[in-house]
Amino acid sequence: MARSTFFQSVSRYFEKAAPHTKVSPGLLEQVKTCNSVYRMRFPVREDDGRINVVEAFRAEHSFHRLPTKGGIRFSQRVNLDETIALAALMSYKCSIVGVPFGGAKGGIILDPAKLSEGFRERVTRRYTAELIRKNFIGPDIDVPAPDYGTGEREMGWIADTYKNLKMNEPHPYACVTGKPLSMQGIPGRKQATGLGVYYGIRAFADQTETMKKLGLKPGTAGKRIIIQGLGNVGYHAGHFLQQDGKAVIVGIIEREGALYAPDGMDVEAAAKFRAETGSLAGFPDATFREDGMAVMEEDCDILIPAALEDQITAENAPCIKAKIVAEAANGPVHHEAETILQEKGIHILPDVFLNAGGVTISYFEWIKNKAGISFDRIISRHEELNKIRMVEAMESLTGREIPASIRKPLVARSNEEEMVLSALDQTMIRAFDDIHETQRERKLPSQRAAAFVLAIERISDSYQNHGIFP
């Protein structure tokens, strides 16, 4: 029997959670279904002058909140079902972290590894023009962002195309997030998803009882980690787990193969080596294996799939040895595999919570663009003066001068990146607590079920009472 599609898998997760909600069947159907899809084909010239007809999609899953929001991916496996599934996950993700947007996703069928810069730019600009033609993009309509195979550069082209074709739009740069800083982007957006993954894992690992049940000591320190995918999300998750969480990276899986080092390796060094040589093969501090997927089945505490969907399926799930699977990618665990992992006692940190850091900071970028001012502009100096007053009061009360080495960090001006990242930290902790509470109150079998219950009820509430913040 053929494996169910990605959207069927997401719908299965939805259906498992739905009976635990208080939502009527009709409204459940509205929350589950994808509201609009635009499938397009357009010609783009290759560098040698040939015409290439490119196929692309944009799906807007839910209009309970506007704009809709979600990334654009460049990948050869992009298809309509995948785009809809990813758009649906965006709706749930946004409501779980209190981002007041509906979900959307876009995809262009292209191999990101084989594109010249010129062709990339022409495709991105034409795709944007197509979205404008059908009203599928705009600060209050639908706001794209980076995803697999895209980044700041593409978002910059989108913003520029939109700005030039929509001359009367008051805040044109709010039409897309994940832009370069020089084009009204926000500091922290690049590392946001990976850092959010770290904050999410940290929140879970701090739960003494749950960790004990898994046979693990609380905290991230010393935890042995395998990461699949060294892209923006996987790299930053590994970086923060290693640097701040004191975790040990034992495996890194990429397209060309995988590295495994039972005593750990430096994720920075591995990423640098790959950037310089184009491959993980030959990295001196670990064993390279051509069959990268086999490393998913190696011994570790936390397995972090951070690449694409359907990486853990009914076929390889029985061989997974990790105690925790942390879904940094969207949909990496197929619903049939979830049952197998649960039977093995493996804990899953679900994507709709764990990788929501990206869209959280995208939300801040969108607010900044709409407001036309950065977050630190008004309060930065004011805060600094308040801190100086406080330090001076302490000095006059104690009669002792605070040494410069202590004084300097105490009175430092807050900067936009720090503000944004601390808001991300708080968002992830709050979302984790909400999911935890829902799971406890409703006696749900998994964090994913609890996250879906929370999302379904918040989205239904918005539909019913339009205007209530999720």
Ligand code: GLU
């Ligand atoms: N593509 C990212 C995701 O899947 C980010 C979306 C956004 O920032 O809008 O969550």
